[in-house]
Amino acid sequence: MTKIPLPGSPVRGSKSGAPVMALLDLLGRRWAMGVLWTLCQGGPATFRILQERCESISPAVLNSRLKELREANLVERTTEGYAATKLGQELFGHLEPLGAWAKIWGKSLAPHQDIV
């Protein structure tokens, strides 16, 4: 099984397992941020609903990411399906500003590629 990056043990980018490196390793996997994002933006969701919201994630990967995020205490299962934990929402709070920033970033890039 895939190794789950948690602070305290060696992860990619840090032999000491510095918390931020463990976090970057965890979030730097396909769909990790995307799943957290859609859970926080769209609210709790069942496995299949989550699959739909993500548009193109395969069940195997979704399952892996969910396991990792749950192990990391960022996501949990509730009667409503999967949901971000308090900690997960806190993290999302830090990620959310990226939404607005991304638009500015997109505009600054536009001159080079003619976005319609």
Next chain:
Amino acid sequence: MTKIPLPGSPVRGSKSGAPVMALLDLLGRRWAMGVLWTLCQGGPATFRILQERCESISPAVLNSRLKELREANLVERTTEGYAATKLGQELFGHLEPLGAWAKIWGKSLAPHQDIV
């Protein structure tokens, strides 16, 4: 060559290429955030220095990430080597708080795994 996610064209998680999804796709690749992080924290660096700072990145991947980050206008080459652009530093500004948050996260996880 690897496709570089930029806002405006379809990326993983969004057929419309919503800026934030393009950003998450870009950053959700191994070492993407790590490279930006070390460039912003440690200052400009040559290819090899960057390799050392990252501890375990392979040149092929570092090269890919650098290309992507440059294409995205987050990193550029200067006389001092690679450096974060103004835009890159701005993004880092949003990412940096994760460092402190990760420590809290680590503590909340500690009870479950006895960090030394």
Next chain:
DNA sequence: CTCAATGCTATCTTTTTCATAGCAAACTTG
């Protein structure tokens, strides 16, 4: 010219991710 440092490319192996199919368990319905 010789030598070392720099910036990468090549190549091969291991992991991850993707794309599908499909199954077991929990619900619904009739």
Next chain:
DNA sequence: CAAGTTTGCTATGAAAAAGATAGCATTGAG
């Protein structure tokens, strides 16, 4: 309660990405 649905996930094979190493073409010193 039998039959059909929905849900949550596992299985499988193929493709893409990442990791580990070796090494080559410049560049700049000496």
